[in-house]
Amino acid sequence: MQFSLGPVLYFWPKTQMQQFYRDAADSDVDIVYLGETVCSKRRELKFNDYFALAQMLREAGKQVCLSSMTLYEAPGELRELRKYVDNGEFLIEANDVGAISMLQEQGLPFVAGAAINCYNQHTLRRLVSMGLTRWVMPVEISGQWLNDVLNQDIIADIRDCFSTEVFGFGHLPLAWSGRCFTARSENRSKDQCELCCINYPQGRDVKSQDNTQVFVLNGIQTQSGYCYNLINQLPTMQDTVDIVRLSPQVIGTFDWLAKFKANLNGAAPQQLGASDSNGYWLNLAGMATG
Template identity: 75%
Template sequence: MKFSLGPVLYFWPKKQMQSFYQQAAESNVDIVYLGEAVCSKRRELKFDDYMDIAHMLREAGKQVCLSTMTLLEAPSELRELRRYCDNGEFLVEANDVGAIGILNDNKLPFVAGAAISIYNHHSLRRMVNLGMQRWVMPVELSGDWLGGLLNESIIQDVRDCFETELFSFGHMPLAWSARCFTARSEQRHKDQCELCCIKYPDGRVVDSQDGQRVFVLNGVQTQSGDRYNLINQLPSMRGTVDVVRLSPQSQGTFEWLHKFQQNITGAAPQPLEANDCNGYWLKLAGMVQHLD
């Protein structure tokens, strides 16, 4: 079982990003995803900056993947997408079908991000035929569902051609919109957002009127209010999950990485925090925190 760091989904200052990836280079993580996957207005790091970081991480022995945008809205974003797909060195995580089209046209392998929403064995087989080497399972699906999917007869002859990656830690991306809800929460229009999301390094929490945490706003992305944490479900992933993904948080990411790696066999279970959840993997409501 390998461990990955997904792309940073929040808007962090350049120095913070560089510091984070230096820590990643010095850590025991196997795979690191780089790139802006949420909002094209976030330009603290540009393409060339990500490429420099990618080279540094590769020299440190990490597998590097470049993550593309999930929601493209302008020709300039399409041009940037082509730069990622045509980088010539690193595997690409495609987060929309446009990226898959470009990569397939160029006969390049790719990782299918969770936003591609592969829900059945026919879709999975189709993606393998297009060049998919790894896929990230949709966050709302269960371990039982994954086991059933991988056992479908149509998958058996290509089962060794791809890896399965599971989003296992962090606030789950649930939806994307052409509107920026972080800007709206500050009474700003999207075009005059003044990049206010940089003030919320882990997104802006939204509570219901009765005080229950419901969502986290992250620009055009809406995330789960609770943090997904499958640290104690690692033993149940054997035979189905090849890569465990941790989504970077502003604090404590590498401490949690160490805890995950220590608990691969279930020998070092960890207490969950109050706002942690694990329901989806266990075929329960997503907000549930189930204690084994």
């Protein structure tokens, strides 16, 4: 089993991003995803910056994927996507079906991100025929569901054509909108947001009246309020999961990477905190801890 770092989902300053990826280069992570997936207005790092980081990480022995946006709303965003598709060196994680179409036109392989609605064996087989070589399972699906899909007869003859990745740590990306919730929380319009997301490097907490953290607002993205953590489920994944993804956090990402690696075979289980969850994987309510 390998471990990956997903794209940074929050809006961090350029210097912070560059330091994070220097740390990633020095870590023992296997795969690194790079790119802005949430909002095209976040331009601290541009395509050339990500490409330079990708080359640095590759030289450090990492497999690198460039991640596309999840929601395209303007022609300029499609032109930026074309730069990623035409990069000529690195695999693309497609988080939108428009990106898949563009990649298929050029006969390029791709990773299907968790935002792609792949919920059954028929969709999975179709995506493989279009060039999929790796898929990230939708975050709200259980381990049992994954096992059932991968053991369907329709998948048997293509099982060696793709690998399976699971979002294993971080606040789950649940939904995207044409509206910017972070801007709205500051009484700003989306067009006049003044890039206020950069003031919230871990997003903005949304709590219920009983003070339960229900969601995290991250621009146009809504995330789970609790931190998803499948560290104790690793031993049960051995036959179905090839890659476990950790979503970058402001602090502690590489400490958690070490903990995940130590518990690969169940040798170092962790006590989850009150703000952690693993419910979806266990076919429970998403906020639950089993």
